[in-house]
Amino acid sequence: MSSFDFGPMPDTAGFFGQFGGQIIPPELKAIMDEIDQAYEEIRKMPEFQNELQMLLTDYVGRPSPIYYARRLSDKLGGAKIFLKREDLNHTGAHKINHCLGEALLAKYMGKTKVIAETGAGQHGVALATACALVGIPCEIHMGQVDIEKEHPNVTKMKILGCKLVPVTQGTATLKDAVDSAFVEYLKDPVNYIYAIGSVVGPHPFPKMVRDFQSVIGKEARQQFMDKEGKLPDFITACVGGGSNAMGLFTEFLNDDDVTIVGVEPAGKGLDTPDHSATLTLGKPSEIHGMKCYVLETDNGEPMPVHSIASGLDYPGVGPQHCYLKELGRVQYDTASDEECLNAFMTLSQVEGIIPALESSHAVAWAMRKAQTLTPEHTILVNLSGRGDKDADYVANKLGL
Ligand SMILES: *Cc1c(COP(=O)(O)O)cnc(C)c1O
Numbered sequence: 001m002s003s004f005d006f007g008p009m010p011d012t013a014g015f016f017g018q019f020g021g022q023i024i025p026p027e028l029k030a031i032m033d034e035i036d037q038a039y040e041e042i043r044k045m046p047e048f049q050n051e052l053q054m055l056l057t058d059y060v061g062r063p064s065p066i067y068y069a070r071r072l073s074d075k076l077g078g079a080k081i082f083l084k085r086e087d088l089n090h091t092g093a094h095k096i097n098h099c100l101g102e103a104l105l106a107k108y109m110g111k112t113k114v115i116a117e118t119g120a121g122q123h124g125v126a127l128a129t130a131c132a133l134v135g136i137p138c139e140i141h142m143g144q145v146d147i148e149k150e151h152p153n154v155t156k157m158k159i160l161g162c163k164l165v166p167v168t169q170g171t172a173t174l175k176d177a178v179d180s181a182f183v184e185y186l187k188d189p190v191n192y193i194y195a196i197g198s199v200v201g202p203h204p205f206p207k208m209v210r211d212f213q214s215v216i217g218k219e220a221r222q223q224f225m226d227k228e229g230k231l232p233d234f235i236t237a238c239v240g241g242g243s244n245a246m247g248l249f250t251e252f253l254n255d256d257d258v259t260i261v262g263v264e265p266a267g268k269g270l271d272t273p274d275h276s277a278t279l280t281l282g283k284p285s286e287i288h289g290m291k292c293y294v295l296e297t298d299n300g301e302p303m304p305v306h307s308i309a310s311g312l313d314y315p316g317v318g319p320q321h322c323y324l325k326e327l328g329r330v331q332y333d334t335a336s337d338e339e340c341l342n343a344f345m346t347l348s349q350v351e352g353i354i355p356a357l358e359s360s361h362a363v364a365w366a367m368r369k370a371q372t373l374t375p376e377h378t379i380l381v382n383l384s385g386r387g388d389k390d391a392d393y394v395a396n397k398l399g400l
Contacts, residue, residue, distance in 0.1 A: 006253045014203020020319030022202040024289045031189045036204035038109045060090045063219040071350045079373035083383045084220045093385030094244040095126035101212035102195040103130035111193040114138045117181040119174035120310035121153025123197035128162035138162040141181035144172040198241025199318035202289030213247025221251045236261040237382035238361040242318035244384035263365040265307035266334035274306035278317040279332040287316040308337035309357035335364035356385035
């Protein structure tokens, strides 16, 4: 008998338990409701589902395989570790799954411009790719500091034809890019659409992005069954905003025997200010139009968070994760910068797979856990992206 029986989430107002919602001005609420309505319409249209399915297959290269990491498992001498290879997708990560969905929705709604912010440039590249494919103008706001740091992604966005807007105000990083993109969006929210990069922000974005990403878990559950004749004992994914994790977890929520673990960055240590463990150390509050766990300073400002993986340093987290934590259905654990680097190098040298630093957090957790188990046990890790983008940084850091 199942003790968990999750039906459709969120409720019609966008709440997952007490989390989520739409903490936005009334004029924006009307626009968000319109987006929700359009989304609910197209998700039921066979033409939309067929087009999305065709693109996921022929353009992204889905289904991504599940790979049994035999040498890594043998080396650790415990549980068998499997990898869901989102790193093999076109553009090298899971983000393309929801960017395609968002771009198709924008086109269906007759929007004239897709706007977004990007930090390290991963969301920017995936979105610029999807917009080039669908044929809709795309404008990405990026802090000047990040532009200088993330040269390859900046170049890619330009080549892909998106308009890149450098942001010099404030600290010229992600938060200022969000503010700047939002100002542009508010100039004409009827004709523009803001494409959010994770399962965060006001309703309906946490739901929509999750739905577009849930292809990961749907494939993985079937693939694992076909391979092993049973479900995995553990499934795990890194959690920044939480989209690749929700993408894997959703299909397994009603499988009581599957232990689900989200891995947050402990950075330089949970006892230092330099981490980004929102669900582990944050508290319920509000950020970016939603109620969720937030890492805040004593005077209620979002903390300047840290992770070696720039895709994970966000002081909020998707509302559905907050709800699943409260219910006890998903456990949240952490991996430090150091464990992440070790996992990055180990997977590279034992399996010939260079993982993204973000994904390396989930690999690090799996490596730690596997050693406490036996080969009858299985762990499925979502390898959310490839590490080409991180190779120079890691080589520098380790003096290679
Ligand atoms: C952006 C990114 C993440 C973090 O985003 P989530 O919404 O938490 O999934 C993780 N892995 C990779 C490779 C990314 O590019």
